[in-house]
Amino acid sequence: MSQIEVQNLAKVFRVAERRAGLAGAFRGLVDRRMRDVHALAGVDFDIERGELVGYIGPNGAGKSTTIKILAGILTPTGGTCTVDGLTPWRDRRRHAARIGVVFGQRTQLWWDLPVIESFELLQRVYRVPEALFATNRDRMVELLRLGPLLDTPVRQLSLGQRMRADLAAALLHGPKLLFLDEPTIGLDAAAKLAMRDFVRTLNREEGVTVVLTTHDMDDIEALCERIMVIGQGRILIDGGIDELRRRVGNERVLIVDFEEGGSLEVLARELDGAGLRDVRVTGKRARIAFDAGAIAPAALIARVTSRFGVHDLFVEHPPIEHTVADLYAEHGEGDA
Amino acid sequence: MADTIALLGRYFGVSIRAQLQYRASFLLNATGQFVNSGIEFVGLWALFDRFGHLAGWTFAEVAFFYGVVNCTFAIADALTTGFDRFGTHYVKTGDFDRLLLRPRPTALQLAGHEFAVRRVGRLLQGLIVLAWATSALDIPWDAARVALLLVTVAGGIAFFFGLMVLQATLCFWTTESLEIMNVLTYGGVETAQYPLSIYHVAFRRVFTFVVPLACIGYFPVVAVLGVEDPLGTGRVFQALAPLAGVAFLGLSFVAWSIGVRRYTSTGS
Numbered sequence: 001m002s003q004i005e006v007q008n009l010a011k012v013f014r015v016a017e018r019r020a021g022l023a024g025a026f027r028g029l030v031d032r033r034m035r036d037v038h039a040l041a042g043v044d045f046d047i048e049r050g051e052l053v054g055y056i057g058p059n060g061a062g063k064s065t066t067i068k069i070l071a072g073i074l075t076p077t078g079g080t081c082t083v084d085g086l087t088p089w090r091d092r093r094r095h096a097a098r099i100g101v102v103f104g105q106r107t108q109l110w111w112d113l114p115v116i117e118s119f120e121l122l123q124r125v126y127r128v129p130e131a132l133f134a135t136n137r138d139r140m141v142e143l144l145r146l147g148p149l150l151d152t153p154v155r156q157l158s159l160g161q162r163m164r165a166d167l168a169a170a171l172l173h174g175p176k177l178l179f180l181d182e183p184t185i186g187l188d189a190a191a192k193l194a195m196r197d198f199v200r201t202l203n204r205e206e207g208v209t210v211v212l213t214t215h216d217m218d219d220i221e222a223l224c225e226r227i228m229v230i231g232q233g234r235i236l237i238d239g240g241i242d243e244l245r246r247r248v249g250n251e252r253v254l255i256v257d258f259e260e261g262g263s264l265e266v267l268a269r270e271l272d273g274a275g276l277r278d279v280r281v282t283g284k285r286a287r288i289a290f291d292a293g294a295i296a297p298a299a300l301i302a303r304v305t306s307r308f309g310v311h312d313l314f315v316e317h318p319p320i321e322h323t324v325a326d327l328y329a330e331h332g333e334g335d336a
Numbered sequence: 337m338a339d340t341i342a343l344l345g346r347y348f349g350v351s352i353r354a355q356l357q358y359r360a361s362f363l364l365n366a367t368g369q370f371v372n373s374g375i376e377f378v379g380l381w382a383l384f385d386r387f388g389h390l391a392g393w394t395f396a397e398v399a400f401f402y403g404v405v406n407c408t409f410a411i412a413d414a415l416t417t418g419f420d421r422f423g424t425h426y427v428k429t430g431d432f433d434r435l436l437l438r439p440r441p442t443a444l445q446l447a448g449h450e451f452a453v454r455r456v457g458r459l460l461q462g463l464i465v466l467a468w469a470t471s472a473l474d475i476p477w478d479a480a481r482v483a484l485l486l487v488t489v490a491g492g493i494a495f496f497f498g499l500m501v502l503q504a505t506l507c508f509w510t511t512e513s514l515e516i517m518n519v520l521t522y523g524g525v526e527t528a529q530y531p532l533s534i535y536h537v538a539f540r541r542v543f544t545f546v547v548p549l550a551c552i553g554y555f556p557v558v559a560v561l562g563v564e565d566p567l568g569t570g571r572v573f574q575a576l577a578p579l580a581g582v583a584f585l586g587l588s589f590v591a592w593s594i595g596v597r598r599y600t601s602t603g604s
Contacts, residue, residue, distance in 0.1 A: 013602065013603070014602075068603060073433050073437060075597075075601045093441075094439070096437055096438055097439035103433075106434065108434060110350070112357075124342070127339070127439075
């Protein structure tokens with residue numbers, strides 16, 4: 001049995017339509033027009049123990065709705081979902097004791113309390129035995145470098161420090177499943193890297209299953225072997241990064257440093273042929289975007305090196321942002 | 337149960353320490369409460385000074401009613417800040433999610449939101465009035481009387497706690513706390529400061545059967561005072577009446593769980 005099993009999960013919200021203007025607002029008081037919003041329209045997936053899954057999609061696609069249902073704080077309209085054999089929203093309290101949740105935008109800690117007191121209160125809330133608590137606390141303090149922060153009230157922490165404290169707080173009871181909702185939002189580069197390192201360690205060394213939602217594709221590339229893309233309440237893609245790329249055009253970029261500066265016209269004429277999408281030259285460097293399905297990278301490289309003096313070259317994947325933006329565009333979603 | 341009480345104790349300890357960090361604020365609030373309810377009592381005294389008695393009740397007797405309900409309310413009020421602020425602090429901000437993510441009953445966590453130490457002002461004032469009324473009336477404090485008074489206060493705390501739970505429950509539908517609930521809480525305290533027998537029969541029915549204010553004030557206090565009830569109730573009924581407060585609390589928790597179910601199905 002998989003750790004998380006989700007079948008045909010559906011969620012319909014009934015929302016009141018807003019009318020324009022003050023008069024409209026008053027009319028809305030007595031005569032409400034309701035509209036159904038299908039946040040989830042039949043979602044299926046399984047997640048095995050020890051997986052690290054990236055769950056992405058544009059705003060409003062159903063990411064948060066799914067996470068809230070999995071965490072037991074939202075009841076779906078239809079479908080089934082079990083986590084370690086429990087139905088989250090029916091067994092809310094038992095389920096809550098077994099999972100950890102971190103919302104990047106919202107702290108789980110007590111604003112006025114020093115970090116350590118929040119931890120000790122959570123120990124009581126989660127009924128963590130003293131010895132286990134001491135072990136977990138010390139490990140988190142070490143991994144997340146919380147030592148100097150323990151006596152600081154939460155309201156005085158920087159965002160990066162607070163996120164580290166929040167991560168520790170979510171793991172003190174030793175959950176085997178962790179939901180991270182945009183954990184790197186607003187963090188500076190160093191804090192993001194530290195966060196990723198920690199999540200990787202947690203997943204690889206402690207075998208904690210992690211479900212991560214994010215808008216930061218670097219998080220995904222750095223961490224996830226598996227990606228689920230949701231759009232309009234359905235799972236569009238469920239697979240590895242390679243699969244995601246394959247689905248939206250197999251684009252690669254060949255970057256060549258020539259020994260002498262060449263002109264764009266010569267290069268374009270010489271390389272005329274199938275599979276080329278975009279060629280740009282700046283000084284001695286050319287960026288050649290091509291479709292790896294139409295022309296094999298090795299063949300293109302052979303063609304370039306046979307005609308020009310090449311100093312250096314390499315092939316790169318386009319940034320995954322582009323891939324995902326293409327995918328959202330394909331499904332008529334997204335803000336862009 | 338023991339575990340629940342231990343957790344509440346922990347919450348309260350943390351909350352009290354947090355409040356004592358702001359000492360000036362605490363002292364001013366507590367003093368303000370003391371003076372505020374003190375002035376109310378002076379008004380009561382002025383009334384009796386002019387008219388002598390109220391439908392057969394002496395000033396000391398009414399002072400006893402006053403003291404009991406004020407002590408009761410002060411304690412309940414201190415325990416229910418989380419419910420009082422539920423709309424703006426938890427529903428509007430979506431912070432209620434945070435409570436749902438934890439393996440404890442949401443009502444327990446809300447009770448742990450704050451133990452409002454500043455309510456000690458009202459409590460102290462109530463206790464002083466109660467002490468004075470006791471000596472003025474020369475009440476013989478036997479075990480039965482003490483027990484009944486404690487049961488009365490306990491039932492009263494349950495009742496006012498239930499009112500606050502209902503007030504918070506409405507926030508699941510309205511988001512903001514409804515001022516109209518103050519009619520029942522603060523209005524309730526004012527009402528229960530006077531003996532039930534002075535009110536019109538329609539009010540008496542409402543305060544007995546719908547909002548059982550008289551069951552945690554008037555009826556048991558009549559028994560503690562050891563006087564005959566002008567309304568003709570018997571001692572057994574008077575002694576058991578505070579249980580209505582506990583029943584009221586139970587019903588309010590049923591309403592609460594309906595509200596929570598609504599929240600978890602709409603997500604807001």
